[in-house]
Amino acid sequence: MLSPAPASPALLRLRPTGATAHEEVAVEMPIALTVNGVSQAVMLATPTDLEDFALGFALAEGWIVRARELLDVETLPHGLGMELALRVPAEREQRLKLRRRQLAGRTGCGLCGLESLADFAALQPSPVQAPELQPGALARAMRELAQAQVLNARCGGLHGAAWCATDGSLRLAREDIGRHNALDKLIGARARLPSPGASEAGFIAMSSRATHELVHKAAMAGAGLLACVSAPSSLAISTAAGLGLQLWAFVREDRATRYA
Incomplete structure (x- = not known):
């Protein structure tokens, strides 16, 4: 299915110069x-x-x-x-x-x-195994994820989820106003790929905070590493540790913290 454009209500954005422009809003x-x-x-x-x-x-x-x-x-x-x-x-x-x-x-x-x-x-999924990443992979993944968020660039307010290779290069990305929904879309899109694409080693990068639900969904999809741009929750950390999933958060501006 083709992705429809976000809604464009009759809103005007006032620029500092006094000019106006139409504002787009994410559909929910x-x-x-x-x-x-x-x-x-x-x-x-x-x-x-x-x-x-x-x-x-x-x-x-x-x-x-x-x-x-x-x-x-x-x-x-x-x-x-x-x-x-x-x-x-x-x-x-x-x-x-x-x-x-x-x-x-x-x-x-x-x-x-x-x-x-x-x-x-x-509901707990089976344990997973983390991939070995190449240097700079997390930073590259976040840069390419931001570039891939076409709808978010137009209207803001949308999260992104991406499957990235071990060098951080983006292979697949999806967007949604809900972070869990974005990850579901990514999981579905990746499941449709023919082999060997669907079995390529890699990890999931998210534009959101790291929650238990994201860790759970990542593990259900067989991903061994989840990298998020914002903070993790305590339950996300303990769940990731129990599953053997590497959890990285605050992945931004060439920094990253490993929590599990």
Whole structure:
């Protein structure tokens, strides 16, 4: 699906010279995800790269374990937003019925809707292995991620997620008003790549702070290193350490701090 342009309301930006210019604003709308006709989640997201979002979200949430298990995605417009109608095999549908997760997603939210701490513990992914980075890789990744954020350059307010090679060169990037959504889109886009592209060693770079949810999603996607431009949370650090995932934060201006 082509990425639509962000909305352009009738707003004018006043420049210091007294001149005016039109201001663009990032789009945010409810995106409902259904699986075989049953509602599973509602996320607030930017309506771009929605097929990548559907696949990445399904993989990161454990709804499916392989990209080919997503048999079809249909995009359906609604009055208040959009619906992504996912179709999966019957055995995956049965597993979802056993662990149904109702969440009203927010752009800054992580594990909304889990019914207990036991549910939280059951979601932990398998351990991962960190790649060996070349010198300067983190700084290069952040520079190239900023350059790849085309929508953010136009209207601001969007996060970016990128898959980078071990030398820091950017291979793939996605944007969304929600940092978790941007990572879901990246996971989905990467899952669509043919081998060997999908199996290339590398890491994930994010334009946001480092949260537990980002660490969780990165590990679910098999990434062994997550680099974020802003601060980490304590739960993100402990989760990364437990999974063997390298967590770098405050990656900016040629500095970086390793937390796990």
